[in-house]
Amino acid sequence: MKILVCMSVVPDTTTKISFIENNTKFNTQGVQFIINPYDELSLTKAIEIAEKNGGTVTVATVGLSDTEPVIRKALAIGANDAIRVNAEPKDGLQVASLLADIVKSNAYDLVLTGRESIDYNGGQICGLLAELLSWPAVNVCTKIEFENGNMQFERDIDGGRQNVTCSLPVIASAQKDLCEPRIPNMKGIMAARTKPLSVIEPNINETGSEYFQFENPVAKQAVRMIDANQAGDLINILKNEIKILS
């Protein structure tokens, strides 16, 4: 089975978010970049499926050369090879179009993405890619397995969960609970150095949107403290002052 994992490179979860150049750009100074946590899950799952059923795992990232150390980490975790599309990601449509091109020219059976990337939180790539390829898709999966020649999924739905089956090819996105992310070991890190990482130039440049301004949330006013012995007052304040309860 040929599996493609679409991976985005994002700021570490502890990053303090700030913007520069008149709030038109994210400030990357001093920021540590990591594999998007949901993509770490889809990568681990892809490796597990390939180990169990035979197959290869390719990681694809749309990004400039500074993403390569993070791509090497994905190779250290266990991907067989990697593709970097040498372009600065601008929006979901651009990234999905570039990824769709890779899928079309390589005959993958299974494509995995994360539920969303934790920087732009678009949650768009799985659906965009699926429609560009005319493939079925299963979003926000807490289970992805290949059993008896078919893909078996469990996905989150509003207020519950659902089991879904589908034959290959199919695209799915990973939700927390899918698996425990694998951590690279020494052998993996050594092997990653020589695994193929091919760089391709973008041949499509379609976008649907332009980011032009950012801002941080307004700082909260100082917290109002209620005495622990008067904790019941909380209800009164929420009901009669803030009028949020009735």
Place this chain on the structure above:
Amino acid sequence: MIGIYAEISDGKFKKSVLEAASYANQMNSNGVVAFCVGSTNDDEIQKLSKYGVNKIVTIGSISFDSQNYTQILSKAIQKENIQTLILANTYEGKSIGPRLSIALNASLATNVISLPDMNQGFSVKRSVFSGKGFAYVKLIKDTKVIAITPNSIDLIERPTSISIENFDGAVSENKTNITSTHKAEGKIPLTEAEIVVSAGRGLKGPENWGMVEELANLLGAATACSKPVSDMGWRPHSEHVGQTGITIKPNLYIAIGISGAIQHLAGVSSSKVIVAINKDPEAPFFKAADIGIVGDAFEILPQIIAAAKLNLN
């Protein structure tokens, strides 16, 4: 014309659909058309007319498959000459919104929290960096698909009369097959809840969640938890909020025995009013909260529950 996708859940339109209608009726347009798949009833349809929907296009029931939903909805939408389609960022909305944007050759914005600003082309505000920032994004294609975050748009009534039309279109066989569905009965979906009562490791063990649930019931709230709590299996993973869990935006978020780590705050900081209850006066949550109580949850919660029983309807 503005279109809205009216998601049906158990024969009803959820609040998020009314939010989409309110969003659409505030945009300068000559009409709002709702599109729905599946069956509903007259009362529900009249509910939409109260929020400015003049026409509803109904599509017969088909089992959910994002590809087939997209195929038939995009045909119905194109027939009505829709320029902008609004949908809610629910799981279903997230599955079909991106696909529809491709099928309609549209620009797409998800997690949108504001009405469009027409002064700079057509731009919307969306939350990014898991609640730690906001971005303004210009949608450059003629057609637009906008997915709004539940609880971001106020309900605005604009009563009108509504016409009903059925759209018949052939769909191919679903490629995905749903084999079973499990829904928590009578529970308020976390992403749409207006009030959320959430608890963390400070509660010491799953056996102590009775009082959390009791308070939630009294307030008509959904329950949530921090990551370690769901990791340890004290609570279902579907309750985990934060950067790697669900992002929520309720009117009221009550955090009990949660420290307020940056990854937790990322998912809840856009809540309108935040109450933190923690025995540690230095807990970071107090910096992100509007109201704080320093004390032992096991002493504080019973007081709050008693006051709620006494003072709330």
